[in-house]
Amino acid sequence: NAGVMQNPRHLVRRRGQEARLRCSPMKGHSHVYWYRQLPEEGLKFMVYLQKENIIDESGMPKERFSAEFPKEGPSILRIQQVVRGDSAAYFCASSPTTENNSPLHFGNGTRLTVT
């Protein structure tokens, strides 16, 4: 059973370009979370999605950032018109349910560098 798969592993974008980060949850998992890790900091919650629904996006910037988890295919975190401050590692995590005894499984992250 493959773990949470994120790609690309590294992504370099120039200021003003768009970044698209992909996450395939573990098989059987229908709950996806995105977290951001700035350099030398802990992860910070961005958004929580279930299939075709955004449940909680309270941690996501209101502008330029969007997320989706379609019925088919991976979850996508999209950052439009990237700026240097968007440089960070972006982690996806998944769980099968929202039960307390189902811990989150994290992917290896995508490191975004904005030049």
Next chain:
Amino acid sequence: AQTVTQSQPEMSVQEAETVTLSCTYDTSESNYYLFWYKQPPSRQMILVIRQEAYKQQNATENRFSVNFQKAAKSFSLKISDSQLGDTAMYFCAFMKLFQGAQKLVFGQGTRLTINP
């Protein structure tokens, strides 16, 4: 809002020694979960240990154990017989289940180096 504080940015010990990483948190909730995650240079987030707040018994996983002091809002991690492979960033995290979402609040991390 919940906050998690790790007061030790870096620690270094010799192989086979015991090391304790500190973590304090602030919350008004009575039921919650606490975690320690390990992040090696590969960047993978690995769950080390988990503690339910309603359980008085401290969680243990092989060489890893916690000292959970609920009244003091303290959650330290003890690593016994440390190994070179324990070298990593360690993050303490708090979670309250809110509207079904598992929203983790992380501390800033402690960089642990195990020296041969």
